[in-house]
Amino acid sequence: MRVFAGGIATETNTFSPMPTGLADFEVQRARDLDDSGELPGFGGPFNAFRNRCQERGWEYIFSLYAFAQPAGTTVRAAYESLRDEMLAALKAALPVDIVLLPLHGAMVAEGYDDCETDIVQRARAIVGPRAKIGVELDLHCDVTPALIDAADAIVIYKEYPHTDINERAEELFAIIADAADAKTRPTMALFDCRMIGLYLTPYQPMRAFVDDMIAREAAPHVLSLSLAHCFPWGDVPTCGTQMLAVTDGDPALAARLAREFGERFFAMRHEVDPRSLPLDAALDQALAAESGLVVVADQADNAGGGAPSDSTFVLRALLERGVSEAALGMIWDPVAVKVAMSAGEGAELDLRLGGKMGPMSGDPLDLRVTVSAIIPAMKQQWTQSDGPVAIDCGDSVALCCQGIDIIVNSRRSQVFSPTVFSNFGIDPRAKRLLVIKSTQHFYAGFAPIADQIIYMAGPGAVAPRFKDIPYRRADLRKYPWLDDPFAE
Ligand SMILES: [Zn+2]
Structure with a gap:
């Protein structure tokens, strides 16, 4: 198997006064790494992928990982040059069986409301329908039907604070490796919770919700469950909380699980409101x-x-x-x-x-x-x-x-x-x-x-304080603007 990996990640606050330019990205390329090939900082997922490939005797091709501290909208030329460099490396690596992309999920660039979908769709066009594409996202992401159509499996952090970045990368690798080995056929479904918010996982009822997602992943044909929390300061039409389910060859089960957990989460909406004081x-x-x-x-x-x-x-x-x-x-x-x-x-x-x-x-x-x-x-x-x-x-x-x-x-x-x-x-x-x-x-x-x-x-x-955010483009027919958007 030939496994390609790369990523471009930042969380875009479209209200921030500071643009995100090329100099704001810390870019690590294969040639920058020492003999161990170890990526420092947030590069843990790549280290996990490389280790698992080594164990299996699979060929691992790392292109680049670019991370910028969250700030305002990414400058178009910065995004396009990083994206095109990574995709050129993907073309040069063909044929590949697996593409692994640790991204963020809330990156916005000038002219691109949804950089992740743009990256994954372009990667799909390069590798064709048979290669398996796996995407890892930060839970502060806005997931779209177009993104799940372009990828084979998406795994999202479950913990906020994000203490499980590398654990989720291991899961993503296992899911995609099984799919590439034709042991499984991942299929995904989304449920729109019609909410915008910020949810802290150490506290109830979030803690139990996360634990129950993890427990249900052990059920037959369930590969992964994730709550895409959303990033409230990204003023894009797709901003909002989504429940994602990945199953093995069972789209109806994926849809049922996304709905079951999504509806349960929506029912918790008042309890998961921020308790922050002035x-x-x-x-x-x-x-x-x-x-x-x-x-x-x-x-x-x-x-x-x-x-x-x-x-x-x-x-x-x-x-x-x-x-x-x-x-x-x-x-x-x-x-x-x-x-x-x-x-x-x-x-x-x-x-x-x-x-x-x-x-x-x-x-x-x-x-x-x-x-x-x-x-x-x-x-x-x-x-x-x-x-x-x-x-x-x-x-x-x-x-x-x-x-x-x-x-x-x-x-x-x-x-x-x-x-x-x-x-x-x-x-x-x-x-x-x-x-x-x-x-x-x-x-x-x-x-x-x-x-x-x-x-x-x-x-x-x-x-x-979500109601104070001066949105212009997000669809606010959601909680907390409406108490029950499903009833409207
Ligand atoms: Zn986050």
Whole structure:
């Protein structure tokens, strides 16, 4: 068997003030890899594919993997050049039996509302109907009938925080390998849940829903079940939650399962609504805690959802309230990092911090700070089910202002783990309050050390208040705009 793999991935926030250009993509090509062929960072699925191919003695052809930190619409030329490079490699690799594509599922480029369907349809046109195409998606995806028509099987992350990226890649490989060996004939069906939202899987009733999907995958002829959550900040006509079922040669069973789980999910819609508090209410609750560590998630300024990550609303409020024994991370401000690095560790200086990218970032803060530590090319650890992954945060500094430790970075990234603080010698457990810019990926790393987690929907680019999102193109004949869109 000849197995081809490649991917282009970013999550596009069409409301973000920052375009995603070619320079924003970190591109790894076969020639960039060391002798082990191991891809770092989010490249785990490719490592899984390569290992499984080696075990079977199958030929594995890796083309490229391009990942950009979520931001605004991808520039047309950037998307087309990456896509065309990958597809040219696919043509050059012909004949292939299997194509494996870890993509995102919510990538939008100028002129392309749905980059994934575009990529998979073009790949299909190149390899023909007999090759098996498998696609792995982030659960923040919008899945369309056109996409399932072009692919043989799609497997979507089940966990938010996404701790199962590599596990799902292994499942996708197994499903597609069996199909290529003619042991199975995957068939897919979708059910439109007619919802837009953000669903956190550690909490009930989501936890039981995910566990039941996994349990049902053991039933006869069921290959995979996935909930495509949707990405609420991608203003495209296909934005919305879909239930996907993959069965072995049984389209009626796939349709029944998609409907059964889709209807069950729709019935949970009020219970899975975000419980996020406004800024002042979140801080009131956090400061009312008599002991222990409180973690407040600044969801609205999550770089992972395309926000700038330089908003100052919470930091300003903490300073005005005179809060101490607190730490906040990470404000993206490459200029402030450069100034602090020039001043050096231990320096005390006046610094203009954050608030640079637009109204959603608030005003910059003019602060007297001490540079407590500097780390060039700082990396934070993010734990996947099969081990930790290092994520580059760029040159970074720890500043101290009025008893608040502030981590400032130069490469946009949300906070995935307490290493963002501990790298600088700041013990997160010794604080009373941690404010972190992340919607939910922080959870796996911080839940074990937090006594209380508060989700905060302050001002910012990705606050989970869906009715406030200024959609122009999405079809809003869905929950929460309609309480029962099926009855309309
Ligand atoms: Zn996601």
